[in-house]
Amino acid sequence: MNYDRTSPAWIKAKMDIKDLRFQKQWGQNFLIDGNVVENILSALDLTPEDTVVEIGPGLGALSERLIERVEHLVAVEIDRQLAHELARDFPRIEVITGDILKVDPTVFPRGAKVVGNLPYYITSAIIMHLLESAWDFDRLVIMMQKEVAERISASPGSKDYGVLSVITQLYCEVDYLFSVSRSCYMPSPKVDSAVVRLWPKPERDRSIVPVVKAAFSSRRKTIQNSLRNVYSPDKVSRALQRAGLEPTRRAETLSLGEFRQLAEAIDEA
Helix, strand or coil: CCCCCCCHHHHHHHHHHCCCCCCHHHCCCEECCHHHHHHHHHHHCCCCCCEEEEECCCCCHHHHHHHCCCCEEEEEECCHHHHHHHHHHCCCCEEEECCHHHCCHHHCCCCCEEEEECCHHHHHHHHHHHHCCCCCCCEEEEEEEHHHHHHHCCCCCCCCCCHHHHHHHHHEEEEEEEEECHHHEECCCCCCEEEEEEEECCCCCHHHHHHHHHHCCCCCCCHHHHHCCCCCHHHHHHHHHHHCCCCCCCHHHCCHHHHHHHHHHHHHC
């Protein structure tokens, strides 16, 4: 049977036949642009030996193309009905029914490539969940709300630079690949999307995360006052002096290197 899983007509027919409904609480928006699928596949740079973990496969527009190219595809889908349909349509796919935020990423094979069309409302949480785990993955190629993609790739001093920017860039090399119009989805969301590729760095020092979160805990305050929300005043003063940072600076002005210095100084103070 010839069909196109990115076709709105096919999606509607499939959902009508199987009595499926778009679930707003899970941020379901299905991709209806085959060119976007091809661009994502190119970014993954697949070989037959690869293992791929797909987050939120939906009706399988991307899954179908992935399983043609790799030996092992693991798909994590929170919607039980969609998970059932995916497993029925593609017996070779290992389907995990559940919330990705409740799955320990270390259960996935090491060196896997990760891909997904992330729900807007938990994009940041999913990224942090994966990056803060001990799982060694090859790369992440993920589609997300454009605003979040801009935050991930933001530079120090910009309005978008924050906790997500710093931790993502400390752990990964970030490639902002391309934008995706809201018209490429069914139903169409209210905002545009973007595809980002993250390459994990060899070392992921998880001890730095609490320091970064503390530094941004009161964005309008100086870094000294923000850090005092978590650490004692004496410890903060010693750490800032040891790191060579002016107490009156704000967290959004610190570079990645300065955050590393600050974390080391707090650990030693």
